[in-house]
Amino acid sequence: MNDQMSDEDFIELLKSSLRSEKDLQVPEGADSLSTVVECSPEEIESMHAGFVKKVFGELHREPIRHIEEKRPFGRWLETARERARLIREDIAMALSKDASFVQRLEEGETPPWELSFVDAADIVCLFRIHIEAVRYLVLISLAVSDARQQVEKIAARAEGELQSKERTENLKKALDLAHAHRAGQAKPNEEINKWLKELREELQRRQATDLLE
Amino acid sequence: MWKGWEGKLADPDKTDALSKFLADHEASLLSGEGAAFHNFALLLYPVMEGYFIRKFKFEVDVARSLATDVVFKIWRIIGDPKRRPDSLTPGYIYTTAYTIGIDYTRLKQPQEQPIPEGFEPASEQNPESSLLSSFDVNEEALNPKQLRCLHAFHSIKERYQVILRMRYGEEEKSIEEIAIALNLKESSARLLLWRAQKAAKKKWDEDKGP
Numbered sequence: 378m379n380d381q382m383s384d385e386d387f388i389e390l391l392k393s394s395l396r397s398e399k400d401l402q403v404p405e406g407a408d409s410l411s412t413v414v415e416c417s418p419e420e421i422e423s424m425h426a427g428f429v430k431k432v433f434g435e436l437h438r439e440p441i442r443h444i445e446e447k448r449p450f451g452r453w454l455e456t457a458r459e460r461a462r463l464i465r466e467d468i469a470m471a472l473s474k475d476a477s478f479v480q481r482l483e484e485g486e487t488p489p490w491e492l493s494f495v496d497a498a499d500i501v502c503l504f505r506i507h508i509e510a511v512r513y514l515v516l517i518s519l520a521v522s523d524a525r526q527q528v529e530k531i532a533a534r535a536e537g538e539l540q541s542k543e544r545t546e547n548l549k550k551a552l553d554l555a556h557a558h559r560a561g562q563a564k565p566n567e568e569i570n571k572w573l574k575e576l577r578e579e580l581q582r583r584q585a586t587d588l589l590e
Numbered sequence: 591m592w593k594g595w596e597g598k599l600a601d602p603d604k605t606d607a608l609s610k611f612l613a614d615h616e617a618s619l620l621s622g623e624g625a626a627f628h629n630f631a632l633l634l635y636p637v638m639e640g641y642f643i644r645k646f647k648f649e650v651d652v653a654r655s656l657a658t659d660v661v662f663k664i665w666r667i668i669g670d671p672k673r674r675p676d677s678l679t680p681g682y683i684y685t686t687a688y689t690i691g692i693d694y695t696r697l698k699q700p701q702e703q704p705i706p707e708g709f710e711p712a713s714e715q716n717p718e719s720s721l722l723s724s725f726d727v728n729e730e731a732l733n734p735k736q737l738r739c740l741h742a743f744h745s746i747k748e749r750y751q752v753i754l755r756m757r758y759g760e761e762e763k764s765i766e767e768i769a770i771a772l773n774l775k776e777s778s779a780r781l782l783l784w785r786a787q788k789a790a791k792k793k794w795d796e797d798k799g800p
Binding site: 382384387388390391392393394395396397415416420421423424425427428431432435459462463464466467 | 628631657665735758759791
């Protein structure tokens with residue numbers, strides 16, 4: 378290997394390399410791109426879960442500690458997912474759940490304190506939310522949940538008026554955000570405190586110290 | 591689009607599901623549409639797993655982990671507006687996979703492949719040449735220098751890769767054309783190209799080892 382290569386020689390080498398690169402990528406045999414290994418759906422989902430974890434690891438290198446927006450827990454997850462250019466199925470695979478689980482969570486139909494602490498810890502670890510930020514979001518969810526009944530009535534009326542599903546979802550989202558903005562955080566009740574305590578213990582068991590300190 | 595691949599994509603007998611998906615959904619993918627990327631990723635995993643097993647002889651677990659890395663890198667590329675013009679060709683995906691495979695091998699080799707007894711390196715032996723020759727690559731098309739050059743190229747910033755590929759790749763764009771494509775002034779394009787060349791050369795020099 379020549380140790381002394383001039384810039385001009387390097388450019389020539391780069392040219393020839395870039396123009397030959399396509400030959401490198403073509404696996405031997407014209408149809409070898411079809412040499413796809415057999416993977417079960419579970420194996421593919423497992424790989425995809427790894428990818429989703431990498432995405433949030435990249436986006437949230439430091440745990441989310443402070444949240445400026447007033448959003449309920451689920452809506453915050455939805456926004457974080459959309460910022461990551463992921464769909465509900467992606468999150469579902471990472472959590473070993475189905476997409477409807479994620480949808481109910483995002484839309485607040487499943488409030489966070491109704492999640493098992495194991496599921497909650499999975500979510501918190503995936504999105505890398507610090508326990509203090511979790512508490513903040515959960516208390517906003519609690520404040521919004523009081524207004525949920527009214528929201529659902531409006532949504533039901535909208536469905537009755539043959540509104541599109543998308544429009545109904547948008548309406549619910551807008552109302553959630555409006556309620557969150559107006560109501561702010563609720564005072565924690567016994568149920569919330571117990572749930573947060575269990576979540577904290579689960580995170581400790583998982584040694585997710587960066588989400589606790 | 592790689593010219594070499596246009597022919598393949600046009601030939602239905604040689605078009606696999608991944609190539610077809612790219613041909614059909616490139617715009618959706620590049621626009622950052624989540625559903626398109628989701629479907630693309632699910633198609634890509636088994637292709638990449640097979641690639642790493644066949645090309646690098648990696649164990650299944652390693653191949654799967656690296657397949658995830660490929661998908662992740664492509665996700666990042668799609669999210670980078672500066673990278674959009676020439677991303678997401680099958681050729682690019684395989685180059686990305688190849689680079690990831692080489693990096694993994696380089697990282698693992700000292701631990702996994704102890705130096706045999708009696709082994710004495712030749713004084714001018716290139717530490718990477720033996721590594722590269724152990725791979726199942728098309729050596730008639732690419733010599734070790736070119737392989738190392740490509741490795742240096744893929745180690746620099748993606749913005750630099752874009753401009754080098756535009757200038758010195760098959761398209762061989764002029765500075766004026768590059769400036770238009772990247773929405774830069776000609777002087778800025780020239781400066782960027784100069785920096786990219788320096789970065790690639792520096793990486794090449796560093797990779798030579800002691």
